[in-house]
Amino acid sequence: MMSFIPVNEPLLDGNEKKYLNECIDTGWISSEGPFIKKFEEEMANYVGRKYGVACTNGSAALDIAIRALNLQKGDEVIAPSFTIISSVQSLVTNDLTPILLDCDFSTFNINPSDIEAKITPKTKAIMVVHLYGLTVDMDIVIEIAKKYNLKIIEDSAQMHGQEYKGKKCGSFGDVSIFSFYPNKQITTGEGGMVLMDDKIIYEKSKSLRNLCFSLDPNKRFIHESIGWNYRMTNLQAALGVAQLEKxxxxxxxxxxxxxxxxxxxxxxxxxxxxxxxxxxxxxxxxxxxxxxxxxxxxxxxxxxxxxxxxxxxxxxxxxxxxxxxxxxxxxxxxxxxxxxxxxxxxxxxxxxxxxxxxxxxxxxxxxxxxxxxx
The missing domain is CATH 3.90.1150.10 (Aspartate Aminotransferase, domain 1)
Known part of the structure; x- marks a missing residue:
């Protein structure tokens, strides 16, 4: 019998070591290093988005994405029940009310035709989570979102490189997120990213990731909003750049x-x-x-x-x-x-x-x- 075969083992056979050595040789190991911006830009470009904001993990990406949409306490968000806890936890910890949908038995994803029956005057967003390898049927989701003026939060944590009708997952939401945990197609060890096309959401996401520091250098340690230290390191981003090449x-x-x-x-x-x-x-x-x-x-x-x-x-x-x-x-x-x-x-x-x-x-x-x- 062979030795134990784990559920997942990452493959680091590209430029990962070269880029990590570059970080060490230059001393750029923190969140200020050049690989951060490179990874954000290249991931956004690959998915077909204008902006990317790298962060510590997929759960952090969800926190940032949800907060950047300016949803209010008690707003309802339609979401799947069959998913990892991160998706719904981020709604709950941001004082939102999840309204859960069942999944399709064969695709494991929500059936978009179930969404409309769950919409109330309090509904402000739909969270879609593409699961296990197949996508949610996004055309119906987008149509419903437009009809009721709802935001779309697209959890593409598992879907690097997957396409819906020829268009990349992560390109459909008002905000979309990816995870770079070691069991994902692209890994940075731990890591995540928020993607969007709206510049206001982009600027707010960057601020939320970095403790909402003031952009005014004279007010460096004066904060008017609560954020998080959800910064990705240059070391992690270097891995991401190498992985994305493959x-x-x-x-x-x-x-x-x-x-x-x-x-x-x-x-x-x-x-x-x-x-x-x-x-x-x-x-x-x-x-x-x-x-x-x-x-x-x-x-x-x-x-x-x-x-x-x-x-x-x-x-x-x-x-x-x-x-x-x-x-x-x-x-x-x-x-x-x-x-x-x-x-x-x-x-x-x-x-x-x-x-x-x-x-x-x-x-x-x-x-x-x-x-x-x-």
């Missing part, structure tokens, strides 16, 4: 992994494989997400434990936001029932899909999964 081959590798798993697992009757494409996008396989059919007698937890014993890393699906104890204890989402989100948590998990995976490792994962399921 984005096309990264996407190609992600789809190679997904398509090879599809080929190796297609005849296993007890599982549903991820959808390879929809009418508007081709799966980028950020993770390789599997769901169990009702005929399977073992639980997801049991299968994951058996795989782990055999040297295969896995992760469960997201636990729905409307079931999160922290939110229920705050009086949020009590007694809400969103069946698809609940069911997916019970039957879903994903297997190794990191960029460092070899063909032999993918074949070993598929072989071991087959053994465990049988």
């Amino acid at each position: 984005i096309d081959e990264i996407i190609e590798k992600k789809r190679y992994i997904g398509n090879l798993y599809n080929k190796l697992l297609k005849d296993i009757d007890s599982i549903n494989l991820p959808i390879s494409q929809t009418q508007y996008c081709e799966n980028i396989y950020w993770v390789y997400a599997i769901t169990l059919k009702d005929s399977v007698k073992k639980s997801v937890k049991e299968i994951m434990q058996e795989l782990s014993k055999k040297g295969i890393g896995t992760r469960p699906f997201f636990y729905p936001m409307h079931k999160q104890p922290v939110f229920n204890n705050m009086g949020l989402f009590v007694n809400e029932h969103l069946p698809n989100s609940e069911k997916l948590y019970e039957i879903g998990f994903y297997i190794p899909s990191g960029l460092a995976l070899t063909k032999e490792q993918i074949e070993e994962v598929a072989k071991t999964l087959r053994e465990v399921l049988q």
Whole structure:
């Protein structure tokens, strides 16, 4: 048997070391270094936006994006229940009211046709989160947002390089965000970015990232607004620049992994494989997400434990936001029932899909999964 195969292992085989050495040699390791601006400009240009604001992580990017829209306390924001907590947590901690939607069972994303029924006079924004490799159907979201004069917060944390109808994810929201955690297509270790086209939102985002320091040098330590120290370092940005140089081959590798798993697992009757494409996008396989059919007698937890014993890393699906104890204890989402989100948590998990995976490792994962399921 091979050594343990983790869910993700980043691939740092480009100019990462060269650029990091440049930071060390020049002494530019803080948030003032030249790689920051370079990474912001190149990421914005790649996605098709005018501006980018690099920050410490994807959760910080969400905080900045939401605050930059000037939403008011108690405003309602329509958001998915099936997502990571960061998305909804940023709404709650910014004194907004999340109104949750269930997800589509096969794409894992919200069904935009469900949005309109949730709109009230208090609704001010829609948060879309593209999940696991497939995009939300954005045309309908944009149409509804225009009809009701709502802002769009686009969480593209997992979607570097993915396209919706030929246009890059991260280009659709009034504000859009990315995460650069090590399990993402592009990593800076930790890191995030907010992207936008509006210069006012851009300037506010930069200020929020940097403790809202006054632009007047005579008022350097006089603050009129609350912000955060969410600055990315030059070291992190150097990694990002090197990673972005390889984005096309990264996407190609992600789809190679997904398509090879599809080929190796297609005849296993007890599982549903991820959808390879929809009418508007081709799966980028950020993770390789599997769901169990009702005929399977073992639980997801049991299968994951058996795989782990055999040297295969896995992760469960997201636990729905409307079931999160922290939110229920705050009086949020009590007694809400969103069946698809609940069911997916019970039957879903994903297997190794990191960029460092070899063909032999993918074949070993598929072989071991087959053994465990049988």
